[in-house]
Amino acid sequence: MLKQSLQQKLLQKLSPQQIQVIKLLELPTLQLEERIKKELEENPVLDEGNTEEDYRDDNQAEESPDSDKDKEEFSLEDYIDDDDTPSYKLSAQNYSKDDKHEDIPFSGGTTFHEQLISQLGLRILAPEKAALAEYLIGNIDEDGYLRRDIDNIVDDLAFSTGINTSFEELVEILHVIQDFDPAGIGARDLQECLLLQIKRKGSHNPDVKNAHIILKKYFDEFTRKHYDKIQKRLNLEDEDFKCAVDEILKLNPKPGGAFVNPMSKPSPTIIPDFILEEQDGELNLSLNSRNVPDLHISRSYSEMLQDYSNNKENQSKEQKDAVMFVKQKLDSAKWFIDAIKQRQNTLLVSMNAIIEFQREYFMEGDERKLRPMILKDIAEITGLDISTISRVSNSKYIQTHFGIFSLKYFFSEGMQTDSGEEVSTREIKNILQECVDNEDKRKPLTDDKLAAILKEKSYVIARRTVAKYREQLNIPVARLRKEL
CATH class of the missing domain: 1.10.10.60 (Homeodomain-like)
Known part of the structure; x- marks a missing residue:
């Protein structure tokens, strides 16, 4: 039996502008700079810098007849002349001559795998075996391990390259690679990695010999630190057993990490989102907006739109489409500027609440003065949603007079x-x-x-x-x- 009924539901829908604010709120300072740069490139109506200075520049440009030769700008006609607007016209004027990339030679360095390949060249191998060795090297990860199953590699070679080989042949070639430097390269697990390294030390030293036995026969017990059991089975004195264990602890569980790539990128520097200064017993908070430009609507586009809006009767279809395009870009620019302002305001309100809550700590920097604080505490003080406070504290840092800290550091049960x-x-x-x-x-x-x-x-x-x-x-x- 069919039955119809009316039902009321209260649903909360986020507008595109609200979604934009939420996304911007999550970004730390460095990513915000990149996001603003992207928006400036994509929206010609959005401009940066001081509005008054831009206005003076525009007036000077009007007074100087030659100024147009030095500075090429967009005009609404750029969008009217052609039905199909080339994509380059949306971003072509958003870079300077200094931004052009030239092919500058640089030292390429040597990668970890290239270093292994160079050692392969010193070995006398038949061409087909050298090709197999190079394929195996390509499957060694950055830690120095061959974690792929050799049977799977045999199948891959057959299907992808048409090369037929066997498990035994690949193991034989792997043993050649395992003789490369640094010791432990090409191991299939941690036990094999450590055994390869301990073997390089020879067996003349009794401590090394005992270490080899421990790794070979009692590896599981060693990893679980069942030292008493191992020592009893090997019938070793305390000092002898300790020396054997010390030999094992000197080994490198990630031999690939011993090779430093000169082209590897250093860890990114933390850029604080907030700067807190203490002066005469007062705490002054500011946003780190060093590389975040002031944004405004381009005056020329606003005036163009006004002029064309006053001449609606004489507009062609192409002109109307162009006006609509510019209007959409203007709206988008306004939404973006408002979203940035709302982000900055939310960040300041939230951080000020955290500072007030943890005032004793921020005055002295004494960790013992940190009070228990959860997201709900700051949400109640600010009147903001808990999810908003969570976004504010995520991936954000504050620079204080006693160090730089993640905002998450100040929250604890x-x-x-x-x-x-x-x-x-x-x-x-x-x-x-x-x-x-x-x-x-x-x-x-x-x-x-x-x-x-x-x-x-x-x-x-x-x-x-x-x-x-x-x-x-x-x-x-x-x-x-x-x-x-």
Whole structure:
């Protein structure tokens, strides 16, 4: 039986402008600069710089008859003359002569794989075997491992290149590659990698010999740090066993990382989004807008649109289409400028709320003064949505008089001591880290013992909570922290 009914629903739909604000809010300063640059290239109506200066420049251009020769600008006729507007006309005037890229020679350096290929050239191999060796080298990852299954490589060679080979032949060639530098290259797993390195040290040294036996026969026990079991089976004295383990710890688990590519890019520098300065007991916050230009609507396009709008009766279809095009670009430029302003305002409001909430900390830089603070706290102070505060704090940094910090650093949960005092979980994590740093590595502290220590300091925390904090600090369990 069919039945019709009316139902009311309250749905919230975001406008394109709101979506644009949200996307801009997520961007850190460096990416915002790139986003603005892209918008300037794509929208000829959008301009940068001081509006008054631009206006004076325009007037001077009108007074000087030769000025048009030096400066070529868009006009509305550019869009009217041709039905099909070439794409270059939308961005051609958004670069200067200095932006032209020339072919400048540079030192290419040598990549990790090229270094292995160069060593291959020093070996006397039949052409077909050299080709197979080069294919294997191409499958070695940046850590120096051949993690692909050799049977799969045999199949790939048959299907993609028509070369027929066998598992045994590829293993034979792999052994040649494993003799290359640095030691450990071409291993199929960690155990093989360490064994390749320990073999290079020879077997004359008894410590190296014992290390080889441990890696060969007791690798699983070694990775689980079951040292007592291994030592008992090998019947070694404490000092001899320690020396053998020290030999293993000297090995490199990622031999590919030993080769430094001169062309590899350095880690990106952190550019703070906020700058906080302390002067005479006052905190002054500002946005880092060093490379973010002032944006405005191009005066010439606004005046053009006004002129054409006053002459609607005499316009052809092409002229009307051009007017519509410019109007759309004008609207887009206005939305973008408003979105940038809204972003800056939201960032300042949110960061000021964080500073006020954590005022004691920002005055002194003492981590112990950090109060428990969650996204909801700042959302309630600012009246903004929690998701907005989350976007503000994500990938943003602030420069203070005592260092540069991620905004996420200031957020932490809270708990109460047995005396009812509220403390940040960061304080508890610091105590855990300190306990682990100062523990006897021959008898590391278990989670139960750590919980007991915290209890003595008035922090009553369950063992499972201690385990959670320990994992968040990337501290392994006691057994894996054991040393000789």
